[in-house]
Amino acid sequence: xxxxxxNIEGMTCASCVQTVEKATKKLPGVxxxxxxxxxxxxxISFDENVVSAQDIQTAVDKAGYKVQADTEKKTFVITGMTCASCVQxxxxATRKLDGVISSNxxxxxxxMTxxxxxxxxxxxxxxxxVSNAGYKAQEDMxxxxxxxEENDKKQKKIKSMWTRFWGSAVFTIPLFxxxxxxMVGFPLPEIINPMANPEWFSLVQFILTLPVxxxxxxxxxxxxxxxxRGHPNMDSLVALGTGAAFxxxxxxxxxxxxxxxxxxxxxxxxxxxxxxxxxxxGKYLEVRSMGKTSEAIEKLMGLAPKKAMVERNGKEVEIxxxxxxxxxxxxxxxxxxxxxxxxVMEGMTSIDESMLTGESIPVEKNAGDNVxxxxxxxxxxxxxxATKVGKDTALSQxxxxxxxxxxxxxxxxxxxxIISGYFVPIVIxxxxxxxxxxxFGGGETGLFALTITISVLVIACPCxxxxxxxxxxxVGTGKGAENGVLIKSGGALETTHKVQTIVFDKTGTITxxxxxxxxxxTVNGISETELLQLTASAEKGSEHPLGEAIVRDAEDKGLxxxxxxxxxxxPGHGIEVTVNGKTLxxxxxxxxxxxxxxxxxxxxxxxxxxVQGKTPMYIAINNQIxxxxxxxxxxxxxxxxxxxxxxxxxxxxxxxxxxNKGTAEAIAKQVGIDRVLSEVLPEDKANExxxxxxxxxxxxxxGDGINDAPALAQADVGxxxxxxxxxxxxxxxxxxMRSDLMDVPTAVELSKSTIRNIxxxxxxxxxxxxxxxxxxxxxxxxxxGPLLNPMVAGAAMSLSSVSVLVNALxxxxxxxxxx
Numbered sequence: 001x002x003x004x005x006x007n008i009e010g011m012t013c014a015s016c017v018q019t020v021e022k023a024t025k026k027l028p029g030v031x032x033x034x035x036x037x038x039x040x041x042x043x044i045s046f047d048e049n050v051v052s053a054q055d056i057q058t059a060v061d062k063a064g065y066k067v068q069a070d071t072e073k074k075t076f077v078i079t080g081m082t083c084a085s086c087v088q089x090x091x092x093a094t095r096k097l098d099g100v101i102s103s104n105x106x107x108x109x110x111x112m113t114x115x116x117x118x119x120x121x122x123x124x125x126x127x128x129x130v131s132n133a134g135y136k137a138q139e140d141m142x143x144x145x146x147x148x149e150e151n152d153k154k155q156k157k158i159k160s161m162w163t164r165f166w167g168s169a170v171f172t173i174p175l176f177x178x179x180x181x182x183m184v185g186f187p188l189p190e191i192i193n194p195m196a197n198p199e200w201f202s203l204v205q206f207i208l209t210l211p212v213x214x215x216x217x218x219x220x221x222x223x224x225x226x227x228x229r230g231h232p233n234m235d236s237l238v239a240l241g242t243g244a245a246f247x248x249x250x251x252x253x254x255x256x257x258x259x260x261x262x263x264x265x266x267x268x269x270x271x272x273x274x275x276x277x278x279x280x281x282g283k284y285l286e287v288r289s290m291g292k293t294s295e296a297i298e299k300l301m302g303l304a305p306k307k308a309m310v311e312r313n314g315k316e317v318e319i320x321x322x323x324x325x326x327x328x329x330x331x332x333x334x335x336x337x338x339x340x341x342x343x344v345m346e347g348m349t350s351i352d353e354s355m356l357t358g359e360s361i362p363v364e365k366n367a368g369d370n371v372x373x374x375x376x377x378x379x380x381x382x383x384x385x386a387t388k389v390g391k392d393t394a395l396s397q398x399x400x401x402x403x404x405x406x407x408x409x410x411x412x413x414x415x416x417x418i419i420s421g422y423f424v425p426i427v428i429x430x431x432x433x434x435x436x437x438x439x440f441g442g443g444e445t446g447l448f449a450l451t452i453t454i455s456v457l458v459i460a461c462p463c464x465x466x467x468x469x470x471x472x473x474x475v476g477t478g479k480g481a482e483n484g485v486l487i488k489s490g491g492a493l494e495t496t497h498k499v500q501t502i503v504f505d506k507t508g509t510i511t512x513x514x515x516x517x518x519x520x521x522t523v524n525g526i527s528e529t530e531l532l533q534l535t536a537s538a539e540k541g542s543e544h545p546l547g548e549a550i551v552r553d554a555e556d557k558g559l560x561x562x563x564x565x566x567x568x569x570x571p572g573h574g575i576e577v578t579v580n581g582k583t584l585x586x587x588x589x590x591x592x593x594x595x596x597x598x599x600x601x602x603x604x605x606x607x608x609x610x611v612q613g614k615t616p617m618y619i620a621i622n623n624q625i626x627x628x629x630x631x632x633x634x635x636x637x638x639x640x641x642x643x644x645x646x647x648x649x650x651x652x653x654x655x656x657x658x659x660n661k662g663t664a665e666a667i668a669k670q671v672g673i674d675r676v677l678s679e680v681l682p683e684d685k686a687n688e689x690x691x692x693x694x695x696x697x698x699x700x701x702x703g704d705g706i707n708d709a710p711a712l713a714q715a716d717v718g719x720x721x722x723x724x725x726x727x728x729x730x731x732x733x734x735x736x737m738r739s740d741l742m743d744v745p746t747a748v749e750l751s752k753s754t755i756r757n758i759x760x761x762x763x764x765x766x767x768x769x770x771x772x773x774x775x776x777x778x779x780x781x782x783x784x785g786p787l788l789n790p791m792v793a794g795a796a797m798s799l800s801s802v803s804v805l806v807n808a809l810x811x812x813x814x815x816x817x818x819x
Contacts (some may be wrong), residue, residue, distance in 0.1 A: 001031060004053065006042045008035065009066040010222050013234035014465045015424045016065065019226070023063035027051050038470035042067065064226040071101055074123065076112045078105060080135040093133040097121050111140060122390050123322035139320040154287075161284035167215045168277040172270075175208040179270040198264035202253040205269040213246060216276035232424045238279055240428065241457035241790065245272040248450055266447050268454075274791040275458055285802045303374040304395055308339035311383075328386045332377045340373040341388035349380030398486060398737075412469060412494055412758055419465065427773075431456035434777040442778075451790060455776035459793035460769055464800040468761035471808035476754030479814045484722075484737040485747045492733035496717050496751035498698045502646060502744065503677070503689060503711075505703035506657035506664065509721055510671060510741070511633040513704075515545050517553035518614055518634070522627035523601045529559070531627045535619050537562040538577040538584050546617055547575075549631045574617075585620040592618050597625055613666025633667075640671045642741035645817075647672065649745060652697075656680055656688055656711070685711035702744060719744060746816040753814050761804045768800045 008020060017035045020042060024033040029050025034043045060067040087105045094103040099120025105112045123139060130137035178192060194201040223239030226232055245268040252263040308321050311329040321339050332338055350362035353375040362378050365371060371384055373393040435453035439446060473490045480487045487493050507513050520528040536554030539547035540561050565578040574587015585591060592599055597620045606616045606628060614632040643653050654675035657664050664678035677688050689711050692699045701715035709731040712718030720732035721739045736743040774780060781787040
């Protein structure tokens with residue numbers, strides 16, 4: 001089963017979404033198909049052995065739309081070509097590659113233009129294929145830039161809509177003046193005065209309307225195409241309404257020229273032209289607003305550097321980032337961006353990772369530390385080895401996560417999708433029935449009945465319904481990425497706002513996960529420094545977490561290590577060492593009891609340490625107690641604040657750990673945990689989450705380790721700490737890039753803000769149609785109210801879509817609340 005994304009052209013409303021989804025879901029081998037109107041993309045999971053991409057394309061084409069796989073087009077400079085035979089060789093070699101759609105080589109310019117699917121083939125695969133054919137290919141950086149290409153496409157679309165609007169407006173304004181001006185006393189030249197020259201009055205309007213119909217031709221070509229195929233959409237409504245007005249008026253014009261001048265007062269040209277012009281303006285504003293919803297993705301893509309300095313054959317060479325392969329040694333100077341992910345080999349520096357993690361303080365990097373592609377090297381030159389390139393880098397993974405989330409659907413969208421699927425055909429039925437009812441039952445003229453029909457067709461367009469959910473999800477997930485909160489799907493975004501209980505893993509999530517020395521207590525005249533120095537010397541080389549913590553503390557304090565004369569490990573108890581001529585015992589209470597060493601002097605202190613969740617290590621020198629070194633896994637700086645904030649939001653907080661009850665209770669007390677689940681084996685964490693769910697609670701799980709993965713998957717919402725393992729991040733619905741627990745309440749707040757925004761959008765989209773259709777049908781007019789003019793209906797329909805988009809864009813102002 002593979003999942004692919006296709007660009008869909010020609011969609012205009014929620015009805016189009018339903019049509020494309022139905023057409024593709026019917027195909028054998030298709031497991032899931034989801035269309036996003038805001039991104040104009042189809043995400044489809046299918047079995048390649050049963051159905052092909054070509055079959056999917058055909059199904060979408062038959063439904064009345066165009067499909068195109070997400071591809072990239074790049075240009076390469078080719079060296080080593082001498083004749084037409086070389087051209088053939090290179091084209092054959094590259095066209096054989098899986099994922100290459102087209103490959104064309106120009107001998108005169110010595111360049112190759114290639115279109116390919118980046119998920120199936122990489123730039124290094126292409127250059128390798130050319131190299132195997134006996135030539136050399138290098139990406140032409142000046143020409144190839146897929147993100148700017150995408151941006152150019154968007155700008156062209158915006159420019160095209162603007163041209164269509166202005167082109168229509170230039171003819172519509174004089175048309176409106178000629179058709180309506182004389183009714184309010186504005187002067188008209190005698191030649192087009194309806195009283196004196198009704199023939200020219202009608203003909204001039206026809207001539208002025210014709211260009212507007214041509215500028216709006218796309219409404220008719222798409223609208224009638226989908227209508228005749230049994231899947232009418234928003235364009236169908238507009239095409240039927242304005243088409244009917246134009247055809248009726250054209251017939252009336254012929255009648256006027258045949259001597260029936262009374263038809264001069266029954267022309268509908270201005271309605272057709274004004275509706276098309278206003279809807280084109282609405283579409284222009286829509287396209288512009290939709291461009292702003294995807295700014296987060298554009299910002300992320302803009303972070304990636306285009307070139308890299310690598311060591312090749314002992315020389316420093318500047319190449320395209322796409323050509324960097326795993327294992328390459330890269331050189332990065334101060335002020336430059338890190339090209340790809342890797343591990344530092346030489347040098348030290350500080351790196352600004354704020355664009356990816358949201359953490360404003362630069363991070364110190366030394367040999368052995370990991371660096372993230374697209375972060376900025378602040379002050380030192382480093383040599384590092386590439387470990388992840390292309391689509392495997394952290395930045396690419398983040399972009400993919402955000403794109404997937406923006407392309408996914410929240411469960412709340414299903415209601416709008418189901419309604420919009422039946423909406424357009426029902427509206428066409430209502431429009432026809434309303435017109436006929438007024439004509440036959442209301443004793444009105446055919447012109448009045450036509451007014452009713454056109455008004456219903458135009459006002460009831462479901463554009464706003466189709467845009468209500470995806471635009472808010474796009475802005476919400478994009479805003480999350482800016483704040484270091486990666487939400488992997490629309491479903492996760494929606495479920496998070498319902499969470500009642502959040503379960504935190506203790507080690508590495510609430511706590512640092514690295515034990516630290518918290519107390520050094522001495523008796524019998526030994527100093528704290530001497531006790532720490534002797535114990536650290538004894539524990540040097542130890543793999544026990546407590547021993548490692550003591551060694552780290554001594555190193556941090558700059559203490560010198562003494563030479564050991566002998567070392568004896570006592571399993572389950574501790575160690576016995578001779579150091580600096582003294583016999584030193586370090587271990588637990590059992591070790592001291594076995595050696596008959598009295599702990600009376602430290603009894604009360606050791607009990608107090610245990611209550612605080614600290615682990616005491618007893619140290620005896622020459623069979624006499626010398627002191628205690630207490631070690632504990634310290635609580636992260638923001639754990640208490642995050643839990644306080646969650647409590648203020650009315651969310652219960654639980655902690656899950658394998659630690660004993662005493663230690664767990666001590667940590668829970670420090671940070672204000674409501675429910676403690678202690679002594680839980682790693683494999684039982686998922687079961688504990690299940691038990692909470694069995695109580696009827698919506699549960700989120702926050703963790704960072706491999707053993708948290710099943711629990712993350714079991715929870716209604718799995719939240720992985722970004723510094724954790726890939727397995728945990730893969731199992732989670734939300735990834736926190738900063739490893740800061742304050743981002744947990746931020747994720748909940750963002751979810752609540754986004755869902756509130758979606759509900760507002762859906763309310764106004766539904767309310768607009770519920771209120772608008774009775775006005776258009778003449779129900780309000782029947783009760784003595786006003787009759788809705790089709791031109792007003794056109795303006796209102798456009799404004800409904802724009803208002804939904806503007807409301808969604810308000811989410812861009814989202815900021816996490818202060819405690």
